[in-house]
Each structure stands twice: as structure tokens, then as C-alpha cells.
Amino acid sequence: MRAPANDIVRDAATVEARVKVAVVYYSATGHVADIAREIAETAEKAGAEVRLRRVAESAPPEGVDSTAATDGTPLAAVEDVVWADAVLMGSPTRFGNIAAQLSQFLATLGGAWRKGELADKVYSGFTSTGSPHGGNESTLLALMHSFHHFGGIVVAPGFTHPAKFADGNPYGTAHHDAGGTVSVGDVTRNAARVQAERVVRLARALASATV
Template structure:
């Protein structure tokens, strides 16, 4: 069966909520979703992350990348870019880049910001750059998805997104949920076609 890796970092929980909606879409698309996260990073390097997260998705292992048929990458926005923990993990993938582990697999991205104009699109675009260097095939959300034309919250053609509010307490809107599921379903269906 086609398996899609949904790899994300979530500090306040809204990116994790989006990941779960994307996973629903992956399963609606006939594939299996594998949810994984990355450990936090800090300027103090003496302390290490526990070997297993206390709750939520398990930490990613590099074999997850080799075993997946597609990848959906998620991160909160940090000044219009992905968060450091996700970038740190990506920066360790030199061997996978050289060996072509991800070449030809479809990829998509998702994010969450505190405000409507908090850098969603620049974050999504910056997350796509390393995936393109790995030879992945980019999948976005086409405007044939009705919610993309009507949303007043998150959702872009570059990927799924959420406006979480300054206190990270805004629930996902109906449009954000629809677009997250649509992205997951589209990537799953694309991965299945590429496997043939």
C-alpha cells in the first residue's frame, strides 16, 4: 500500500492539528499516513531530547524517508521561514541527498501562523526549496478546490495553512480542514499514480 510520511514540528499544537487533517485526506486518497515529528532544538546543546516524545507522533528516523512513497512537510512560521527544529533535521540529510532517497517522490508542505499576514506563503515556499534539491515533485492545492476561493482564514495554492491567532488558540476553520484534507488526498493519489 502507498505510504505517505507526514513530517512536522509543532510547538503550540496547531501544526499537529493540521497534520491530523492531512492524514485524514491521505487515507481518503487510499494511502496510509505515517505521522512523525522532529525533536526541539535549543541554544544549549548539553541537554538532549528524550528518545521518545512524551505525547504525539514519534520522532522521525531516516528510514522513514526511504520507506515513504511521498512526503508532506509541516512547520510553524518563524519570520517567514520554517522553524529551526525542522530545518535542523533537513540539514542532516546529506547522505539521503547523495543517494537519491527522495528523488521522484511527490512532496507537499503546510504551515501555521499567528496572523493572516504572518508569512504563510513565504514559509511554504522556503520549505519547498530543500525538497526540490532532493529531486522531489511538488504538489500544491489547485484553485479547483472550492474552499481555496472562499477561505478567509488559511489555505494557499502552495500548501495547507492555518491562522492560529496570537495565543495559538483559534480552532481550524472549516475551509482550513477541507484544504488540509484535499492536500493529503491529492498527494496520496499522486504517489499512487507514480508507483505504477
């Protein structure tokens, strides 16, 4: 049976407006996971269809205290990235770089990359460090190396909103946990919201354009 004409019109409008956002993160002690949830909730409120996905722990327990790496969030799959119009990736800073766990996930994207399935999407990154200048910017820029290889459109938050002058990082949302003693608070959450809204807005504009 055919659906009433009104429903068809409404469904078409909904599909057109709903950009698909994948939020993919690795987190050991929960700070990056908190930012990821804030970004996912904001993107949903902004009208996106969102997949929140975590990357599994692979380090031995003597290397990393992974209290947050095994929460109930579904594991990230290559298909989640292929599916999305916009991908936000997050990693703790590890020795000034992205965590090996997220790097391992990036390595699984080789087949999709070869088929051109990672290109022409919006990408953006977020991180957390132990100290304020412990490598948050180098981590975000390292993450962007991969985005460029994908043929992605990197959407950094920049200093496009007053909240960005509070968190002070134009490359992406960045928290610092002061040696694990400071939880993700309003400054970081506001920055995460600005980033998520900007990503959804630009992904929506790109989805409605012919590229």
C-alpha cells in the same frame, strides 16, 4: 505452506494500491500538529499507508512554549522519508521561514540525498502563522527549496477545489492562529483534506508509472 491463489491476487492488488505517505511535522503549540493529523487521517482514508512523525523540540524553554512538541507521536527518522512515496512536511512560520527544528531534521537527510534516495517522490507542505499575512507563503516556498534540491515532485494544492478559495493559499494548507487564540477549524481542515487527497492521488499515479 502456500497461501491460496485468491489471497496472492488480493495481496498483490493491495500492495499495488497502497502508496506510502510520511507526514513529518514540527509543532510547538499544536496548530501544525492538528493539520498533520488531519492530513494523515485523510491520506489513510484515501488508501495510503501512513507514518505520522514529529520532529523533536530543540529550543530552550525560554525561547519557545512547546506544549505540543512532546506528544506521543513517534519521532521522525531519515528512514521515514526514504520509505515514503509521498512526503508532506509541516512547520510553524518562524520569522517568515520554517522553524529551525524542521530545518535541523532536513539537514539529517544529507546522506539519503547523496544516495539519490529522496528523488522522484511527491512532496507537499503545510504551515501555521500567528497573523494572516505573517509569512505563510514565504514559509511554504522556503520548504519547497529543499524539495527541489531532493529532485522531488512538488504537488501544491493550487486552486484546484472550492475549499482552496476559502483558505486562499495555493502553496499548501495554512492556518493562522491569531496570536494563539484560534484553533484549527473547518476552513483549514477542508484545505488539508484537499491537499492530502491530491497528494495520494498523484503519488499513486507516479508509483504506477515508469520513471
